[in-house]
Amino acid sequence: MSSTAVPGPVGRPRGRRLPTFFARSSWQGFLFIAPAVVFLGLFVVWPLIYTITLSFADTNAKLKIVDWVGLDNYKTLFTDDKEFLDLDAFPPTGAFVNNLKWVVLYTTLSLGLGLLIAVLAARVRYESMIKAVVFIPMAISATAVAIIWKFVYDPDPDIGSLNALITLFGGEAKAWYGRADLVNYALIWAYVWASTGFAMVVLSAALKGISEEVIEAARTDGASEWDIFRRIQLPLLSLPISVVTVWLLINVIKVFDIIYVLTGGGPGGASEVIAFSMYDETFTNGEAGYGAAIAVVMLLLIIPIMAFNIRRFRSERVIT
Amino acid sequence: MATAEVTVQRPARTVSERMVGFLTKSPVHLTLILVAFIWLVPTVGLAITSVRVPADITGSSWWSSLLDWRYTLNNYDTVLSRANMDRSFVNSLIITIPSTLLPLTIASLAAYAFSWIRFPFRDTIFLMIVALMVVPIQMALVPLLRLFRDMGIANNYGGIWLAHTGFGLPLGIFLLRNFFITLPRDLIEAARVDGASNLKIFLRVVLPLSVPALASYAIFQFLWVWNDLLMALVFVQNSDLWPMTIRINQIQSQFGIEWHLLSAGAFLLMAVPLIVFFALQRYFVQGLLAGSVK
Numbered sequence: 001m002s003s004t005a006v007p008g009p010v011g012r013p014r015g016r017r018l019p020t021f022f023a024r025s026s027w028q029g030f031l032f033i034a035p036a037v038v039f040l041g042l043f044v045v046w047p048l049i050y051t052i053t054l055s056f057a058d059t060n061a062k063l064k065i066v067d068w069v070g071l072d073n074y075k076t077l078f079t080d081d082k083e084f085l086d087l088d089a090f091p092p093t094g095a096f097v098n099n100l101k102w103v104v105l106y107t108t109l110s111l112g113l114g115l116l117i118a119v120l121a122a123r124v125r126y127e128s129m130i131k132a133v134v135f136i137p138m139a140i141s142a143t144a145v146a147i148i149w150k151f152v153y154d155p156d157p158d159i160g161s162l163n164a165l166i167t168l169f170g171g172e173a174k175a176w177y178g179r180a181d182l183v184n185y186a187l188i189w190a191y192v193w194a195s196t197g198f199a200m201v202v203l204s205a206a207l208k209g210i211s212e213e214v215i216e217a218a219r220t221d222g223a224s225e226w227d228i229f230r231r232i233q234l235p236l237l238s239l240p241i242s243v244v245t246v247w248l249l250i251n252v253i254k255v256f257d258i259i260y261v262l263t264g265g266g267p268g269g270a271s272e273v274i275a276f277s278m279y280d281e282t283f284t285n286g287e288a289g290y291g292a293a294i295a296v297v298m299l300l301l302i303i304p305i306m307a308f309n310i311r312r313f314r315s316e317r318v319i320t
Numbered sequence: 321m322a323t324a325e326v327t328v329q330r331p332a333r334t335v336s337e338r339m340v341g342f343l344t345k346s347p348v349h350l351t352l353i354l355v356a357f358i359w360l361v362p363t364v365g366l367a368i369t370s371v372r373v374p375a376d377i378t379g380s381s382w383w384s385s386l387l388d389w390r391y392t393l394n395n396y397d398t399v400l401s402r403a404n405m406d407r408s409f410v411n412s413l414i415i416t417i418p419s420t421l422l423p424l425t426i427a428s429l430a431a432y433a434f435s436w437i438r439f440p441f442r443d444t445i446f447l448m449i450v451a452l453m454v455v456p457i458q459m460a461l462v463p464l465l466r467l468f469r470d471m472g473i474a475n476n477y478g479g480i481w482l483a484h485t486g487f488g489l490p491l492g493i494f495l496l497r498n499f500f501i502t503l504p505r506d507l508i509e510a511a512r513v514d515g516a517s518n519l520k521i522f523l524r525v526v527l528p529l530s531v532p533a534l535a536s537y538a539i540f541q542f543l544w545v546w547n548d549l550l551m552a553l554v555f556v557q558n559s560d561l562w563p564m565t566i567r568i569n570q571i572q573s574q575f576g577i578e579w580h581l582l583s584a585g586a587f588l589l590m591a592v593p594l595i596v597f598f599a600l601q602r603y604f605v606q607g608l609l610a611g612s613v614k
Contacts, residue, residue: 032432159381279461
């Protein structure tokens with residue numbers, strides 16, 4: 001690829017004087033990025049710093065700072081807010097714990113199903129049809145996904161498809177999103193349904209990149225289909241799998257819309273997650289400082305993932 | 321395919337041979353049929369419900385209506401007129417179009433500089449912008465709301481346009497820069513030798529060659545904004561300006577779970593993304609792949 005020709009300081013010999021072209025056009029470079037820098041500074045970076053400051057403060061209903069409280073918001077959040085984290089209960093409950101469930105189940109299920117469908121679909125003639133069907137939910141909003149699944153989960157077996165299926169086999173209809181013990185799993189599944197298509201498309205594209213000859217050669221040598229998947233395809237998929245995992249993790253830490261529409265955090269707060277608590281504390285309870293502390297917790301959860309992402313981005317550019 | 325194989329010199333596969341072939345593959349087929357079922361039935365069920373008579377929806381299941389053909393478009397009429405969905409449809413467009421064009425313009429300008437103009441700290445600045453990609457919007461809700469109130473744009477579309485532009489830029493700059501650097505170097509150098517200014521190279525050489533990348537990002541951002549709920553909840557305070565995502569929630573709380581309204585509303589909300597998706601699927605998938613794999 002000709003993309004090796006990345007202009008810039010990367011390939012410049014150290015200590016040499018900059019070419020005249022560099023000096024002459026450098027102000028133009030700043031001119032071209034100026035609008036972006038202004039927008040990012042004003043609407044992303046400044047708010048980011050402001051929110052971090054806000055997390056050490058108490059605010060009034062107009063979102064204005066009235067008192068500095070140090071780390072109190074964080075202390076309350078992790079020790080004295082049973083809706084956010086209740087370690088006295090067994091098993092522990094609260095929005096933070098719910099979000100951990102989301103992280104584990106949503107990520108593994110979306111990735112696992114995406115991989116399974118990508119691998120299986122590659123072996124049949126109607127591959128593109130299956131892929132389109134699984135991918136469509138990626139285009140529609142979490143709001144629409146929430147309505148679609150609220151309908152599937154409806155407690156009345158004459159309305160909800162899931163309860164209809166269960167009663168057909170002699171089971172009992174359940175209030176999937178009305179019961180504290182089921183609601184999180186119902187929500188997680190709905191979101192897995194919406195995201196599997198993403199994992200599938202990325203992994204399927206990567207699978208297509210693996211040479212047919214290698215796989216045919218293995219087949220002639222008597223390798224089973226499982227061997228081919230386990231020893232040839234899976235190792236070559238490790239980079240796209242990590243890419244998908246990063247995307248899913250960042251997505252799940254920010255999950256909000258689908259919960260807001262399907263359950264509103266209920267029943268009795270049982271389906272709240274971190275982003276939901278942030279919204280609720282800030283805009284329903286008017287506790288902007290407390291909400292800011294929750295937002296900072298979200299950021300702190302995302303930063304390690306971001307660091308990983310940037311490291312990979314850097315190493316990849318060295319390769320290409 | 322079977323007929324194609326028959327015409328080749330090889331002996332034709334007998335019916336039983338083909339049966340064996342299918343059966344060894346049958347776990348694959350069965351799994352994929354189950355997958356198709358799980359991914360289609362929820363949407364199809366809601367689609368059928370949206371065209372049923374309201375009294376039928378509560379009286380009998382949607383699948384039983386497949387045998388008892390009695391459909392109507394009245395639900396769409398009701399949700400558009402009685403639940404203000406018509407106004408919200410227009411609002412969604414008014415919110416989405418500038419929130420797509422503004423970041424597209426600003427991001428492509430910046431991406432050009434990051435790929436074809438040399439200036440100090442260029443790669444450092446670029447990396448910092450890429451890092452901003454994962455700042456959750458929650459980190460900006462309160463400060464931006466206060467800022468927009470001070471600027472007097474919390475009660476019109478201004479706030480949400482600016483917020484979406486700011487948060488859409490990092491991905492846009494990243495995607496477009498990655499595309500721009502793959503353009504042939506000779507072409508740009510030749511234009512430069514001919515005395516073309518940076519602006520001219522950007523407008524006449526880089527942009528026309530980058531239509532696929534520009535389209536990918538534009539579609540991605542368009543669907544992102546169209547589908548957004550959280551930012552609209554915070555930055556669109558005036559209920560006359562609500563987009564469809566908020567309006568559907570309003571229908572839930574105002575009328576209770578009225579499936580004839582909710583199902584029709586949900587399909588109106590989905591209509592635009594589905595049209596965009598089917599018409600421009602290639603660009604959409606490309607944008608998605610570029611945004612993640614790279």
